[in-house]
Amino acid sequence: MDHRTKAVGNGAGSRAGSGSGARAGNGAGTGSGGFVFNEADEERRHGVRRMKTTATGLLILVALVYVLTTWAEHAGAGAWAGYVRAAAEAGMVGALADWFAVTALFRRPLGLPIPHTAIIPTKKDQLGVSLGEFVGENFLSADVVRARLHALGIGGRLGSWLAEPAHADRVTAELATALRGALTVLRDSDVQAVVGEAITRRAETAEIAPGIGKTLERVVADGGHRRVVDLVCLKAHDWLVTHGESVMGAVQGGAPGWTPRFVDRKVGERVYKELLRFLTEMRDMPEHPARGAVDRFLTDFAADLQSDTDTRARVERLKSEILQRGEVQDVIASAWTAIRAMIISAAEDEHSELRLRVRSSLLSLGSRLATDGRLQDKVEGWIEGAVVYVVTTYRAEITSLITDTVAGWDAEHTSRKIEAHIGRDLQFIRINGTVVGALAGLLIYTVSQALGA
Known part of the structure; x- marks a missing residue:
């Protein structure tokens, strides 16, 4: 048949193969050296x-x-x-x-x-090397890539395309599908371990006492803690009213055995009434001295959290002890399960807040890109910079695809293929x-x- 070969299977056109020799197709007649004659x-x-x-x-x-x-x-x-x-x-x-x-x-x-x-x-291999060098120098140079991308006007085109609701819907759906796929592939145990380690390491390396002190200082300065004091006073008063007998019994039980019972009862009643009066006054009097003492204590404690070495060290030790508890680690690890379920549910629901916000953001971005020249220049600069970085950094790997592919071609079939095209x-x-x-x-x-x- 004068060296003719017919393409079978999925092959159409020439295929570049790595290595030497022929690849077996689905039937007879496939060319060797990565080529298929169709x-x-x-x-x-x-x-x-x-x-x-x-x-x-x-x-x-x-x-x-x-x-x-x-x-x-x-x-x-x-x-x-x-x-x-x-x-x-x-x-x-x-x-x-x-x-x-x-x-x-x-x-x-x-x-x-x-x-x-x-x-x-x-000279096939030398031609492959020369072709790779030619492509690298004339097509994969930073100036050529940047000029070509700049001429395309990607920012304006992308903006006009995204501004169409149908296109925004399509991108949103594709992103949701990709997100679901990624979350499905990931193993919960692996992610939980990574998330737990990351949260724990972050919490251990960050000192929390100064931050707590600053927050507490602002809360006290704004009077935000007073509502908490009001609530504590109210609950303490109500509890004392409800459990008066228990309080008096506790006072009587702590009295010496040689005191008469009626004296113990009188002491217990007196202590209970004084406690009830104190809590009532503290509840009803915003300017009560005890409230002022609480304010001063919280102010001093906020200052100690920020500047006192001993207080800060104690807070850090307490933080470490809490983080090392198994219950806390279980809560941290289980956070991924809840987040994953929430994200998958939102991604599957076309009317979820997540998808609606993504769609709205895409439409807004498209409208701005289509009309805002400065934003177009910025986006195009990002794209050009990213592509130029990839091309210049991995230019040798890209051109090696040409040289390695040509090196893997069978010399005879390469000659016949080229001759068929230019002969x-x-x-x-x-x-x-x-x-x-x-x-x-x-x-x-x-x-x-x-x-x-």
């Missing part, structure tokens, strides 16, 4: 054969003309035979020279080991060489005859 390639190869036949036929024609005119010239046909013979002779030379040049690209002419022939098969045009070089050679030979012969005359 119907379009076969049609191109038929075109190359037709043009080869035409170019070779033209060579045979001028050779036949040369033979006939040489015979005619010796037979005394006249001066015209010399002109035609010279043109045919130069045409043969031009045709043969161009046949050699075109053939030498893909194979050794007549199978002879002539130096600098079969260029593509023998038809190369045959025109042979035809043009024949015609141009004939014209040049005719011109030289004419000039020689004229000067000789």
